[in-house]
Amino acid sequence: MPQYPNRQFLDFEAPIKALYEEIEVNKSLAENNSNVDYTGIVKQLEDAIIAKREDITANLTSWQKVQLSRHPDRPYSLKYFSKIFDDFTELHGDRNVKDDKAMVGGFASLDGETVMVIGQQKGINTKMRQVRNFGMANPEGYRKALRLMKLAEKFNKPIITFIDTPGAYPGIEAEERGQGEAIARNIFEMMRLKVPVICIIIGEGASGGAMGIGVGDKVLMLENTWYTVISPESCSSILWRSWNFKETAAEQLKLTSDYMSQFGLVDGVIPEPKGGAHWDYDLAAQMVKDYIKPLLAELKEIPAAKRIRNRIDKFGSMGFYDEA
Known part of the structure; x- marks a missing residue:
């Protein structure tokens, strides 16, 4: 998944932002706890982001576009x-x-x-x-x-x-x-x-x-x-x-x-x-x-x-x- 620094989110992209924040939490936990593998969780969240992106843009109003x-x-x-x-x-x-x-x-x-x-x-x-x-x-x-x-x-x-x-x-x-x-x-x-x-x-x-x-x-x-x-x-x-x-x-x-x-x-x-x-x-x-x-x-x-x-x-x- 492409990553760009200082990513910004629009109001209707808030659900995507929440998933990104959850990924960051899990990555932080992985750094502090090497005994637990968080790879699967992060992958699920990344897939959820792609699905949420598609879902949001499928129902945009003219103003949101x-x-x-x-x-x-x-x-x-x-x-x-x-x-x-x-x-x-x-x-x-x-x-x-x-x-x-x-x-x-x-x-x-x-x-x-x-x-x-x-x-x-x-x-x-x-x-x-x-x-x-x-x-x-x-x-x-x-x-x-x-x-x-x-x-x-x-x-x-x-x-x-x-x-x-x-x-x-x-x-x-x-x-x-x-x-x-x-x-x-x-x-x-x-x-x-x-x-x-x-x-x-x-x-x-x-x-x-x-x-x-x-x-x-x-x-x-x-x-x-x-x-x-x-x-x-x-x-x-x-x-x-x-x-x-x-x-x-x-x-x-x-x-x-x-x-x-x-x-x-x-x-x-x-x-x-x-x-x-x-x-x-x-x-x-x-x-x-x-x-x-x-x-x-x-x-x-x-x-x-x-x-x-x-x-x-x-x-x-x-x-x-x-x-x-």
Whole structure:
């Protein structure tokens, strides 16, 4: 069973936490009493943890899936880069303002094939979350991403993006530097890229912040992620003038991967390890890799002009409505 230091638990993961604490008690007893074999007990508890993880995630509410997507132990873009790809070489800067640390990207090797990988990075501790601005990119982050996409197109390399953001940074200085224009420009340009583009939502997929690197031939979601125009908290504050209705908002927004797949807004849902991606980084990365490799091979067989036409048609036909 993979172990990670300083593991954190959400409220609904409390039964798993209790089992972990019981394991620690038995390990301590084993150290102090060599005459008794606690191996069998520990193994039973470890098996119980796996079963409990599966049981909990089989009955999650929409709000609980939102919480899982934000789990502090959840793997972020750079973790996936290191687990899926070889020889990742990060490229920096938008050649205009600065290097936005909330957006990372560069060339990497996928089993010998060079690809461009781009993703939002939240930071793995308090200091790095501040450096990464909690995964909320400024305009220069989106312009850096577009620069890297154009570079990949120049050398005819596929593009894979990893989406995980609570939204684009909404600060005054970001708006002054053209936040809306930068995101709109990315959407416009991504629609017409001549190389295959695969987009994967690995955590939070909020609003234009997600769409800024979210236009592709195939858009995938991990099982315990969300994708919508607004967060449940912000929706609750607008409709009810309070965050207290965030659970209701999460249900009404239909923002989870199952709904997004039903609505045709994403092309597939990637399963996660039992209990969520934060329980096994290696397995989570392998599951993502197993999905993107055949998709990439399939997309490469389609002529560029047809891929672009399909991409435009796909996004142009999204959505449905009823007339009263």
